[in-house]
C-alpha cells in the first residue's frame with residue numbers, strides 16, 4: 362500500500378490520493394471499487410483503480426513509476442481493467458483526463474478511447490477535464 366501512496370504523490374502532485382483513501386480502497390470497504398497492481402520482476406510496477414456501477418466502469422486512477430513508463434505496464438493494467446469491468450457487467454469504460462496530460466491522452470487514444478465531453482475548469486488549478494469512453498471489449 363505504501364508503494365501506491367508514493368506513486369500517487371509522484372504521479373498526481375496536484376491531487377494525490379491520501380493514505381486513508383487508498384487504505385479504504387485496498388481493504389475492500391468501498392464495494393464498487395477494485396484496485397489492480399502491476400508487478401515487474403516481483404516488484405511493484407504501477408496501479409489502476411476502477412469502479413464498476415451498473416453498465417459503466419470508471420477508471421479512476423492509472424499510474425506507472427516514471428522509470429518504467431513506455432514499457433507496456435499501463436497497457437497490461439488496462440487489459441486487466443477491461444477484464445474486471447466486463448466481469449462486472451459493464452459495457453464501457455469511462456475516465457477523466459487533464460487536457461494538458463499529453464502522455465495519458467496519447468495512451469488512451471492508442472487504446473481506443475474517444476472524447477465524450479469536456480468538464481470546464483474541473484481541476485483545482487482551472488484545467489479542463491476531457492471525458493473519454495471506450496467499449497469495454499475493445500481489443501488494443
Ligand SMILES: CC(C)(COP(=O)(O)OP(=O)(O)OC[C@H]1O[C@@H](n2cnc3c(N)ncnc32)[C@H](O)[C@@H]1OP(=O)(O)O)[C@@H](O)C(=O)NCCC(=O)NCCS
Nearest residue numbers: 372424425430431432433434435436458464465467468471
Ligand atoms: C499515462 C501512463 C499511465 C502510461 O503508462 P505507460 O506504462 O508508460 O504506458 P505504456 O508503456 O503501456 O504505453 C502504451 C502506449 O501509450 C502511448 N504513450 C504512453 N506514454 C506516452 C507518452 N509519454 N507520449 C506519447 N505516447 C505515449 C504510446 O502509444 C505507447 O506505446 P509506445 O511506447 O509503443 O509508443 C503513464 O505515463 C503515467 O503513469 N503517467 C502519470 C499518471 C497519469 O497521468 N495517469 C493518467 C491519469 S488520467
